[in-house]
Amino acid sequence: MDTDALKRLAGEEAAALVQDGMVVGLGTGSTAACMVDALIRRVAQGLKIVGIPTSLRTAEQAQAGGIPLTDLGAHPRIDLTIDGADQVERGTLNLIKGMGGALLREKLVAAASERLVIIVDDRKLSENLSLPVPVEVVPFGWQATDLRIQALGGRTVLRGGADGTPYVTDNHNYILDVDFGAMGGSRKPETLDAALREIVGVVETGFFIHRAETVIIAGEGGVTRWQRSA
Numbered sequence: 153m154d155t156d157a158l159k160r161l162a163g164e165e166a167a168a169l170v171q172d173g174m175v176v177g178l179g180t181g182s183t184a185a186c187m188v189d190a191l192i193r194r195v196a197q198g199l200k201i202v203g204i205p206t207s208l209r210t211a212e213q214a215q216a217g218g219i220p221l222t223d224l225g226a227h228p229r230i231d232l233t234i235d236g237a238d239q240v241e242r243g244t245l246n247l248i249k250g251m252g253g254a255l256l257r258e259k260l261v262a263a264a265s266e267r268l269v270i271i272v273d274d275r276k277l278s279e280n281l282s283l284p285v286p287v288e289v290v291p292f293g294w295q296a297t298d299l300r301i302q303a304l305g306g307r308t309v310l311r312g313g314a315d316g317t318p319y320v321t322d323n324h325n326y327i328l329d330v331d332f333g334a335m336g337g338s339r340k341p342e343t344l345d346a347a348l349r350e351i352v353g354v355v356e357t358g359f360f361i362h363r364a365e366t367v368i369i370a371g372e373g374g375v376t377r378w379q380r381s382a
């Protein structure tokens with residue numbers, strides 16, 4: 153099975169968890185897009201839900217496919233959010249998210265959700281989180297914020313568009329991708345996350361610590377589910 157087929161498998165498995173009457177958080181990225189496609193098909197067959205998208209592009213996809221949308225103002229409590237991830241740590245189910253730039257809205261939606269279900273293909277699994285973590289920063293004075301982040305021991309790259317200008321998030325901020333190398337031991341993701349969030353100018357990080365309730369993993373052998381222990 154190619155990666156796209158695995159993403160579809162995970163997306164369809166997760167979409168089957170959605171029930172009539174739910175407020176559903178709609179994630180961002182190529183795997184989440186497969187789940188939104190599966191939900192669009194179910195809505196066309198009569199499923200009654202409202203969705204809260206985590207990015208403008210997910211909003212566009214859902215709206216074009218006929219999923220009624222709402223927001224956290226009207227529905228501050230979400231029944232179930234289904235989203236992708238860039239890396240999942242075995243054992244803890246801690247995540248790195250935000251390669252697609254949607255980390256802030258994804259975290260706001262996750263924080264309002266009763267359940268967060270993450271969908272990935274098995275390439276995303278890792279013993280320890282090790283990818284560069286996306287950090288959303290305020291554009292004003294981002295260079296000073298960058299220096300403070302580097303002082304934590306991370307190598308930083310300002311995310312750029314194809315034309316060399318900074319990538320701008322849906323919230324009009326920039327993203328620094330921060331490479332801490334493989335984490336674990338004394339360099340715990342939760343410690344780095346807390347230190348990053350204390351820096352003025354940092355809006356949010358792509359660390360999702362103790363947030364995923366379930367991870368649905370698609371691999372050659374089919375679908376596996378991991379549950380976070382309490």
Ligand SMILES: O=C[C@H](O)[C@H](O)[C@H](O)COP(=O)(O)O
Pocket residue numbers: 179180181182183184235236237238249250251252253254255258
């Ligand atoms: O900002 C983007 C999100 O966190 C995505 O859920 C994440 O990057 C995974 O995306 P994909 O399913 O395309 O690998």
